Amino acid sequence: MSGDDNEAAAVRTTAPGRRDILEAAATAFTRGGYTATTIDDIAREMGATKGRVYHYYRAKADVFLDIVTTGMQELIDGVQPIAGNTDLDPATRLWRMAHHHAGLMMTRNSFQRVAMRAVEMRRLGEAPAQQQALETVVAMRDRYEQLFADVIDEGRQAGVFRDVDSRLATKPLLGALNWISLWYDPQRGDYNTRQRVADEYADFILGGLRRSPR
Amino acid sequence: MSGDDNEAAAVRTTAPGRRDILEAAATAFTRGGYTATTIDDIAREMGATKGRVYHYYRAKADVFLDIVTTGMQELIDGVQPIAGNTDLDPATRLWRMAHHHAGLMMTRNSFQRVAMRAVEMRRLGEAPAQQQALETVVAMRDRYEQLFADVIDEGRQAGVFRDVDSRLATKPLLGALNWISLWYDPQRGDYNTRQRVADEYADFILGGLRRSPR
DNA sequence: GTCTATATGTGGATAGAC
DNA sequence: GTCTATCCACATATAGAC
Known part of the structure; x- marks a missing residue:
């Protein structure tokens, strides 16, 4: 693919x-x-x-939160249309969703890396407004994960994916993808490298979910 | 499995x-x-x-580094024996390596989560001794990744795995596994949950690498 | 071996000149 | 709109009592 x-x-x-x-x-x-x-x-x-x-x-936390929401929004804007494109079968949709997500981890590395870290933070400071903003980000992340869970469920019911707990299955999937932001060096990679990486990740993920691996 | x-x-x-x-x-x-x-x-x-x-x-950085090296050593101690057990075929070995790694991310959550973060830090402070210690940790991580890359190469040559770049293939694999330390809550999971999660991850990873997915 | 000061440096945030 | 100067809180690390 x-x-x-x-x-x-x-x-x-x-x-x-x-x-x-x-x-x-x-x-x-x-x-x-x-x-x-x-x-x-x-x-x-x-x-x-x-x-x-x-x-x-006004504060350091506000700068941080602006980066994080921007990063999350870029993910949603890119992936949601693919998830909702019912012209495509679930496997193809999931492949493209993973591929797009992988791409953003590389082309928008700094924003995505910061966004990724934000969701693992429980508290940001004392200000309740900032705390609420952080929870909004976590909510965005949850909705984003659900996009993947829904497509997995569809593919499972269609018999192309294994019989997994779709919500649990998003964890290795998005974990693998998010991890890219940690090791990928934006200084070194060119367009072809990025395509190769995104292809490999999308293939890996589809393989991991497909029914009857042998 | x-x-x-x-x-x-x-x-x-x-x-x-x-x-x-x-x-x-x-x-x-x-x-x-x-x-x-x-x-x-x-x-x-x-x-x-x-x-x-x-x-x-003597310093905060020393406490941190002690945690990190302990965590890395626990990974190596658990996984290296499996990787070297040539009685088992590569696929089984990789499944068990992934399963064990997943287990440590949950049972030793705090240590592993801290260790995981350390390798993404470029600098720790001004002291050159601490900087060197941090680079030692990164070296441990590289050797650890190589354990997985070697088994992948073996399986590839044996024809059970796809024709992947083994070094690149360790990235989604270990990324997915390391990610567990971020979402798993040690307070809530029991033994059975952990087994179920580790099984699912190991299956996912093997599926992602296996040849001829259909 | 464990505690309570305390010295010292640094960073978030503000005030106000230009 | 951008700068410099400064206040103040807090964190690392040390000194020294118990």
């Missing part, structure tokens, strides 16, 4: 001032994690000082 | 004083990450104050 292209994606609805900050912050957070990254790090990343950052954002 | 038991594992060669600290610190780091966790958090976790921690460890 092969195909599906998301290299052009990267929706940008954010205002230019904030956008620069988000890009710089995503890079900085990728290097050091949330607490280890300072506002000075973020500012230095874009050749400015923290006055600039605080002009657009 | 079913079987293989690592519930009894958890090797303890560490001195009792340090052991308590390691357990408490692993729990604390699991909650908040490296920078977010304070020495006071660790001390409070075991009902003490930081004087106790600093009596056994």
Whole structure:
């Protein structure tokens, strides 16, 4: 199998001032994690000082949450249309969903890596508003997982997938895919490498779910 | 498939004083990450104050590194014997390796979750000794990955696995498995749940690599 | 061996000049 | 809109009592 292209994606609805900050912050957070990254790090990343950052954002947590929701939204925007395309059989849909997700882990590496870490955080700070924002992100993640679970159920009922607990089955699937953001180095990979990786992952996942492996 | 038991594992060669600290610190780091966790958090976790921690460890980074190397060593100790057991065919060996790894992600959740995060850290601090220790851990991880790559190559040459790049193939495999440490809640799972999860993961992975999926 | 100070550095956030 | 200067809270690590 092969195909599906998301290299052009990267929706940008954010205002230019904030956008620069988000890009710089995503890079900085990728290097050091949330607490280890300072506002000075973020500012230095874009050749400015923290006055600039605080002009657009009230707190460090707000910058972080903006990156995370952006990352999650990019996943949903890309994958939901594939999941809902009933012209395609479940196996093909799942293959393309996995392929697209894999692609975003590489082309939007910094945002996705930061987003990935956010859902494993229980608390972000004391501010209840930020806590609520974090829970919104977790809710987005849950809905996103359900997209995969639904397609798996469909394929299971159609007899092409094994008889798995669809909700449990999303764990190795998305775990494998999300892991890409940790080892993939955006500096080194080119278009062909990314396609090869995404193909391999999509094949691996379909194989893992297909009925009667022998 | 079913079987293989690592519930009894958890090797303890560490001195009792340090052991308590390691357990408490692993729990604390699991909650908040490296920078977010304070020495006071660790001390409070075991009902003490930081004087106790600093009596056994010179620095926070040293506590962290001790957890990480312990976690990595537990993986190697459990999986290497399976990988080297040439009485078994490659597919069975890989199934059991994956199953055992999955088990450790759950039974030794805090240590494994901390260890997992360490390898994605580029730098730990300024001290060159600690930096070197971190690189030792990364080297352990590389050797560990190679155990899986070798078995995959064997199975590929034997014709039971697809024609994959074995080194690339370890990525979705170990990514899926390591991810368990993020979503599994040690408070809620019992023995049967863990077995079921490990079985599902091992099946998934074998399916993903097996030749002629249809 | 474990505790309570405390010295010291650093980072989030604000005020206000330009 | 972007900067510098500064306040203040907190965390690592040490000193020294018990």
